[in-house]
Amino acid sequence: MIRDLDERGEEGEIEADLCIIGAGAAGITLARALKDSGLEIALLEAGGLEIEADSQEVYEGDIVGLDYYPIDTTRLRYFGGSTNHWSGRCMKLDPIDFEKRDWIPNSGWPIERDALLPYYEPAQEIVELEHRLEYDQFWEEFGIDPPGFDPEKLVKNVDQRSPPTRFGEVYREELEAAERCTVWLHANVLDIETDDEASHVQSVTVRSFKGKEARVKAKGFVLACGAMENARLLLANRKTEPHGFGNRHDVVGRYFSDHAHMLIGDIVTAEPVTLLDAARRQFQGGSEFLPRFALPDALQEKFRVTNSACWLVNELEASAGMTAAADLIERMRGMEGRPPLTDSAWRVMVNLDDVAVAAWQRFVQGRKTVQEVNYVGLFGCTDPVPNPDSRVILDDEDVDVFGMPRAVLDWRLTELDHISLRKLGEVIGAELARTGLGRLKLHDWFMEEPSPDWMARFHESPEAERFSYLDWISNHNIGTTRMADDPKQGVVDGDGKMHHVDNFWIAGSSVFPTSGSAQPTLTIVALALRLADHLKATLRA
Amino acid sequence: MNRRHLIKLTALSLAGLVAPAAGPARQRADALFKELFGDPGFAAHVGQASLADDETSGSRGRELVAEIASLRPPAGMQRLQERIDADLEALDLVVVDGWVMARAEADLCAAVHLDRNLA
Numbered sequence: 294m295i296r297d298l299d300e301r302g303e304e305g306e307i308e309a310d311l312c313i314i315g316a317g318a319a320g321i322t323l324a325r326a327l328k329d330s331g332l333e334i335a336l337l338e339a340g341g342l343e344i345e346a347d348s349q350e351v352y353e354g355d356i357v358g359l360d361y362y363p364i365d366t367t368r369l370r371y372f373g374g375s376t377n378h379w380s381g382r383c384m385k386l387d388p389i390d391f392e393k394r395d396w397i398p399n400s401g402w403p404i405e406r407d408a409l410l411p412y413y414e415p416a417q418e419i420v421e422l423e424h425r426l427e428y429d430q431f432w433e434e435f436g437i438d439p440p441g442f443d444p445e446k447l448v449k450n451v452d453q454r455s456p457p458t459r460f461g462e463v464y465r466e467e468l469e470a471a472e473r474c475t476v477w478l479h480a481n482v483l484d485i486e487t488d489d490e491a492s493h494v495q496s497v498t499v500r501s502f503k504g505k506e507a508r509v510k511a512k513g514f515v516l517a518c519g520a521m522e523n524a525r526l527l528l529a530n531r532k533t534e535p536h537g538f539g540n541r542h543d544v545v546g547r548y549f550s551d552h553a554h555m556l557i558g559d560i561v562t563a564e565p566v567t568l569l570d571a572a573r574r575q576f577q578g579g580s581e582f583l584p585r586f587a588l589p590d591a592l593q594e595k596f597r598v599t600n601s602a603c604w605l606v607n608e609l610e611a612s613a614g615m616t617a618a619a620d621l622i623e624r625m626r627g628m629e630g631r632p633p634l635t636d637s638a639w640r641v642m643v644n645l646d647d648v649a650v651a652a653w654q655r656f657v658q659g660r661k662t663v664q665e666v667n668y669v670g671l672f673g674c675t676d677p678v679p680n681p682d683s684r685v686i687l688d689d690e691d692v693d694v695f696g697m698p699r700a701v702l703d704w705r706l707t708e709l710d711h712i713s714l715r716k717l718g719e720v721i722g723a724e725l726a727r728t729g730l731g732r733l734k735l736h737d738w739f740m741e742e743p744s745p746d747w748m749a750r751f752h753e754s755p756e757a758e759r760f761s762y763l764d765w766i767s768n769h770n771i772g773t774t775r776m777a778d779d780p781k782q783g784v785v786d787g788d789g790k791m792h793h794v795d796n797f798w799i800a801g802s803s804v805f806p807t808s809g810s811a812q813p814t815l816t817i818v819a820l821a822l823r824l825a826d827h828l829k830a831t832l833r834a
Numbered sequence: 835m836n837r838r839h840l841i842k843l844t845a846l847s848l849a850g851l852v853a854p855a856a857g858p859a860r861q862r863a864d865a866l867f868k869e870l871f872g873d874p875g876f877a878a879h880v881g882q883a884s885l886a887d888d889e890t891s892g893s894r895g896r897e898l899v900a901e902i903a904s905l906r907p908p909a910g911m912q913r914l915q916e917r918i919d920a921d922l923e924a925l926d927l928v929v930v931d932g933w934v935m936a937r938a939e940a941d942l943c944a945a946v947h948l949d950r951n952l953a
Binding site for chain 1: 919922923925927929931932933934935936
């Protein structure tokens, strides 16, 4: 069922077997996976069912490191969390992303990819990827000749777009009907109460914006509020641990990362349509697929670089025939401001050949129609190097409506992030030349001396202005409560359980030690399913 | 070989990168590259940047031009294409002014720059 803390009539504590803090992708997935397990679940959502200014305002905070989007706009604080505005792009992590690589400081997960693999399939169902493809099926499925890149130089991957699934909308009815799961709206967690040794969580205190307060007691707790808010809640709880709950080794808030991604070069090609046809977004069965390129593991090791990725971007202009056809359709639908019907019909007639080609591609081959191409560029995406100096901290002078210090983001990149993307760009440039598909000119700002401040140079570059419509970060908040076997290196263990605490787990991308260049949501959901299995066994024992 | 002849030959070498054995895609893209680097001014500009990074680039370029010139035209062009392909295959690359090039290409541009200055 779904209840609002403000409308709670009864007094006393809320009791549950499991208290899940945060109703985003991870929290909702956990609740759904456990709702029929026999466990009594309380799912706490700080906001309401729709966006509310009071709730969103809690996310305000400063940025002191590299430029970043305002942190109260990159996340959403209501039922469904940031899935309410995610773009839906999904990709599994690669095996190498889990490995300890001696050339990448602090790399390596405490679990192998195989431990996660069984959960990716149901995770794909949860994010509604109806038409699922593995990488090597993509080209055949769409009848595309792949670019003839040497597989020893470049590997071809593909990411796929979910509808995107708005977890709060899609799974609301199911949770409303759940008998042993109660979603509490407007339940802002303020205090985490523990025993004297901070080794066992007894309860959490929640308060609504109208001042209604309650204590939630449970056998187990899962924190699932996203990387910035997880860190803020832990750092702000200093009753039993002076530097924040779970922070005895000063790891909470550290290793924050995001996928910086930006245009890094222009591709000069005599046949942009041929190039794009082989390496552009395609659509099938309601799904969108984007091919991308990365260095194979052996080259990553040889060059001592990360698993960054690149894909093509383009600017298109509709051909004369297709423009006329679009005008004609819109005019027939009664849209204002279109050329006269006869004019559009005439232009379609005289350009019938490109209309026919486009129609064939769209309706028979199921491919997106390639139009006139004005520009083709290479877009790069980092596999962020784990960096302890990139972090979320608190501003004790600036508090939210509940008196909790606001988050301050100090996002940083490293020289290796720059070097890695550059090496990938060079190999793509060589393969474009070798296969005759084109020539790559990397941008001037990108070719400057490798530096941790390389993103700042991008912001000052003419390309940042010219392509200002392209995002330069992904809003993938990662790290801050990372997994590691060693408590000095991570906040949680391989099961997501906080070190030194017997009944407190963390879910979401805040536990990722590294993130490859894959979008995190699919892995967030897969990890949540894995945690659900672990909790079933642990809490029912 | 006089300098003027050398410049002309180098520019033509760059302009003639279309190998007879290459397939259609290769011919299209290289035709575009030919347009860019077939202009000795542009090749010299790239060559200047190449020399700033590696001062031995010019002498290697001259040696390559001499080698090409010693062969009959089709064989010379084929030899050049092989050198470029080998560099691309081995990822023996030079990034000059942002252009990702085979080392042989950068060397040729450096030779163009040197010889234009001498001329």
